[in-house]
Amino acid sequence: MIPNYTNVHLKFKLDGLSYKYDDLMEIAYSYVKEGEPYQQDLGNFLLDWLDRHDYVVVKTSGSTGKPKSIKIKKQAMVNSAIATGDFFNLQPGDKVLNCLPSNFIAGKMMIVRAIMLGLELDMTEPAALPLIDYEKDYTFCAFTPMQLKNFAKYLQSIKVAIVGGGMVSKPIIESIKDKKPLVYETYGMTETVSHIAVKKLNNFSGSESIETSYFNTLPDITVSQDERNCLVIDAPQLSDKKIVTNDVVKLHSNTSFEWLGRYDNVVNSGGIKLFPEQIEKKLQNKIKGEFFIASKPDDTLGEKLILVMEAKEDNLDRSIFDVLDKYEKPKEVIVVPKFKETSSGKIHRKKTLKMINI
Template sequence: MGCLFNFDNYKNNIALITNDREVTYKELDQLSYEVGMLLDNKSLVLLVCTNTIDSIISYIGIIKSGAKCLLVANTDIESLLEKYKPQYVFSPIEKNINAKVIKEFGSYIACKTNFDVDYEINNELAILLTTSGSTGSPKFVRLSYNNIVSNTTSISEYLKIKSSDRAITTMPMNYTYGLSIINTHLANGASLILTDESLMSKIFWSLIKEKKATNFGGVPYTYEMLKKLRFERVNLPDLKYITQAGGKLNKKLVLDFYEVCSKKNIKFYVMYGQTEATSRMSYLPLESLPEKAGSIGIAIPDGKFLIKDDKGCEIEDIDVRGELVYIGNNVSYGYSQSYHDLKEGDKNYGCLHTGDLATKDADDYFYIVGRKNRFIKVYGNRVNLDEFEHIITSYGYECVCTGEDDKLNIFLTDNTIEKLFLFNKLMKDTGLNKSAFNLVYIDSIPRSDSGKIIYYKLDSGE
């Protein structure tokens, strides 16, 4: 990991930027070294993440020391402390941690915990990240140093990240996509504009203009908000490219942003990834739009996709759905549920069964068509809930669908949509009997900090 965060060639470059402070790579190197001196390479450190200078300093210091970093959101961490029993906790000063403070730096403190447990940690383990799922599970993905270096190198290659780039943060640091933007920019001597402000904040748009951001990333929900904010009217002369991952962006929005970005001379990258693959697995080459809109594109450099049937055999024919399987050095070692699992080695051996259903076209471009576990049976008919959601959103309605056999729940945010009208339209377009439909009006779709839908918070009312 030292080769990833070797800042010798970028000492005078600006690494971190906030509204009122700038930190050079030379300063970042020194400050993170001081943090790392507190640790040994056998320890586990729980890092409470924020998009701040001191959080980044902590992360770099932990990684460069050889210690293992468990990245979590700035929420209740008591259950995680019990499950993982870290030797250290790094957190914002205001967080109430029941541990001995051994260093205070800026807005953060480093604490030594009282856990008297001796457990083995795999030497190759670098970080632990929450899974990309939104179920609230404490399950973490075990990522090695090689996983991070491999994915960072591949992403840097296809995005052509340069030291002159400036990315503004739009996602939590402990979210795999947000962390990958941090890793790729720091690995290339580029700059990070740090903020926890949302796109709905005037402060965010002031920062992106004043600090001359050249790029940002976003999940599908980010792009839905940008559409509502009329992104096409926003004047951002320094913006060079934007990226999208963290879920499938519907084809209409892909085409809308392709058109807007083309007019503004901004590059628009559609990508696909999972925490289990460190971050990204594919990207849609710029020249393939608009023709390939709706596709996740091709595998990243040094990666490979296969589509397999239910028997595990490769599907080579075009337009035949099966499970998408990814092969690459960025595939994680597996999962952990507690400190007992940290001694485990690589259980995936560079091969990830994504759980996504996909097809490929004649040019070997791949298309996600649903999730293996997002199927129900409705009166004998197999229904893909993702495809059903897509049908309703194509009508112009914001919706989420859940269900069980013979019951399909439709959650709408617009209570002016008449139930019988919608059901009759769905019957006509899908052939399903409307008696299986259950309509629920909700104020808003529950989402995680990274914009993913939290399905378990939806109440069908029955």
């Protein structure tokens, strides 16, 4: 039987203490009034979760469009939590760590999973390198790519880790390939109530490898493509209608896919379709600092491929482009002192390009 969002699991603990429904309301008020900033965010979410409404209002990150607030059904969040619990075999009493901000969907869902599945949740302030008790073992944790990079040498204390919210670079994947914990990259967005699919990043066996590892959907979720080859998600437990994305994918089955890039980022240069995200992946360990691939109008090609780099000056060694195919090589490098960012700290490509009149 699927629990209702008004339930609090008997085994749920927050920072080592057990709470029932009324207790949670009291601690939420306490956090909002007297807590650290990250605890205030936690308190505000708990107050939203415990109110009389059957939905919560969640902010999108703004990385793929204008930031907006959307209503998400609380029961859909419960269903998402159960799907994650089933996929990773999370059991009541398992210890989990949340080092993500509680004002975005990924952090909120860590809290909901704990409340619904009876997990023992430890909260820590979101930071590039979260401060935790390294002597304590955790069953499950979620990271951003930067957190995973900085936390890689301490992963022995975690059984399963998921990473999302940005591209996981080759150097990061290299740093975890021999680590004991299972690490999965996630695919999802606010509209899908956190992740709907995961991809294994390490601990491969037999013929498995990072090159043949694709996103696999959580239970009861299937995928297809529209006429643009963009991903369409059918998740009845999360949404009343199919979710059409702007993510171009290669389908391997109705539950498995390979992510290629954003439809709105695709560059058509001289009739050749190029995916900036795939090019960025090849250059990830070649360039220090932030960068991205984009395009600018060109009389001959229609669109000319460019590399935009956050730096004081252009000191880029062009030989790094040797790892790219002929048509993937940028025709121009543009230096920007500081990129525009979204509210969640991601590069805002469109605003950055607008800033340099592209």
